[in-house]
Amino acid sequence: MYDLLVINADILQIEGPSASFLPRHALAITDGRIAAIAPTISPGLAREVLDAQGKLAIPGLINAHAHTAMSLLRGVAEDVAVESWFNDYIWPMEMNLSAEDVYWGSLLGFAEMIEAGVTCVADHYFAMDEVARAVDVAGMRAYLAQVFFSGPQENDQLATSVAFAERWQGSAAGRITTGLGPHSPYTCTPSLLQRTAEVARQHGLGVHLHLAETADQVAQSLAHHGKTPVALVRDVGLFEVPTLAAHLAHPTQEDLAILAAADVRVVSTPKTELKMALGVTPVVQMRQLGLTVGLGSDGAASNNSYDLLEAARLIALLEKHTRRDAHILPLGEALALATREGARALGLAGVTGELRVGYQADVVLIGHDAPHLQPMHNPVATLLYSARATDVDTVIVAGRILMQGRQLLTIDRQRVIDEVRQRAGHMVIRRANTQVARYPTE
Ligand SMILES: [Zn+2]
Structure with a gap:
């Protein structure tokens, strides 16, 4: 039966x-x-x-990079470059976030994702216990990582990220898997990234981070460290564990060889990359080198929606346009990025991302x-x-x-909308000199 x-x-x-x-x-x-x-x-x-x-x-569509609770900040920072986006808007506003806000913001985002056919998400944010609770309630599948930065509390933040990963690994009847969430090489020092790699190895965890998003980040890394962000992350040992790297719009030829050799999984978030003028992940070139590439929405504060069909459409159009070649990213390949390849990126190959006997339904x-x-x-x-x-x-x-x-059937849609509307006002208050991190830290 x-x-x-x-x-x-x-x-x-x-x-x-x-x-x-x-x-x-x-x-x-x-x-x-x-x-x-x-x-x-x-x-x-x-x-x-x-x-x-x-x-x-x-x-089910797979959203391989998101900060779901940023649904609370949809539309607060428009027509600005990345430095102002972080320092003038997002990081001061995220000081206002309570754990409860993260719970309701996540449920709002998951309601939007389910309504758009997204069944699995890689979420990378704060107060991740609340995100995990929301995943469990919504009934979705998720790969979750608690974010951390360098600073006076970095050891505690790393320990919290590890404890979260241990606590929720395999929970929600196996629908939740976990990893560690160093924010990026522009907000985490090489020594923190090195310790992250050691701890990840010890605990058998992967990592999820932002990498080489802008040409400026690459130039600053070369100036400060004498190497690209990709080479830096490789040298601290992070690529020795399964790594999910978001954006990667500016890899050098050497970087691409490093990424391919280490089997780094890449996520392109084309709408964010276009809107913030970051540059676009060279998806076709990466796939030709054998790299696994998935698609993501990033947070709604940069992407404004959690629509993965839109992401698949955008990357197909962008790559055809950029490379002046109508043949590339044909229909099946573009749809695979939002399904089968996203599953591979999250370590869920053979589990989800395809409709085949034996796979999760x-x-x-x-x-x-x-x-x-x-x-x-x-x-x-x-x-x-x-x-x-x-x-x-x-x-x-x-x-x-x-x-x-x-x-x-799992989310009380109107209740979530009412809660978020009530909470929206206090989210946008900005106090002087308080923000969760500084862009770039170094
Ligand atoms: Zn992101």
Whole structure:
């Protein structure tokens, strides 16, 4: 007896650079996993049946770099460069954050992500116990790391990050995995990064950090340390543990060889990178070198939305434009970045990111009746270039339905919106000379 059976779904299969849909198939789920995919499976074999007639079934989208609770700061720092964004707006405002704010801001972000078909997120923030609680409530899958910086409290902050990782590893029925969260080489000294590497090795943990986001960061690293941020992070030993590195818009040719040799997993967040004029991760070049690249949303204070279809669309358009080549990042490859490759980036290859027997049942059903999706000559193109987050109809994680007919089942949507609106006012107060860190620290 299956727990849940999805019938009449067009099921996305990505093979290499191409993708196609298995038409009108059934997908059976038992114990949170995909138990069978076949043209027909008798509804009598399942406790619950979902008819997906007129819907596309795709793997849950994977947001490989986010600061979800920054949903609280959506729109507070617009049309500014990164130094002002950090020092004049975000880091002074984050002094106001309570643990409860982080909880409600995370739930708001997870509601938005589920409504956009995102089932798994790599979150990198403060008060991570609250983020983990929100992940558990929402029913999502997550790779979580508590952020820390250099400063008088750096030893305590590192210890807190380790304790968080130990406390939550494998929790929420295995949906939560954890790592350490050094913010970046521009806010953490080489000695702190070196200690982080040692502790990560001892505890069998990976790390998640920001790396080589701007040309200025690379120039400052060369001036202060005589090496690029990538070479510095390699030399302190951080690449000896699984490393997830966000942005990486400015790797040198030598950096790319270092990253490929160390199997560093990269996350591009194209909307943030464009909006803050950081430069864009060279995704195609990295993939040609064998690097794993996922896509992320970053926080809503820079990205303004948690829409991963938008991220996949943006990176495909950007790379085609930048390289003056319409052939690159074809449909299947662009969609793979938001699914299969994101899973690989988070150490979840073989677990999620594809609709295959034995994988976790992280499934999203997308309706295709709307005018902006007609006629559907090429459903893969429809998905990448025409579908909107609001076309997502049903979201399943580990076999549990989190949204059905666009009704959230695990999150009280209105309650979360009311809480966040109440808390929004105090978030934007800026007191003189108090901020969580300084950009750049050195
Ligand atoms: Zn970030």
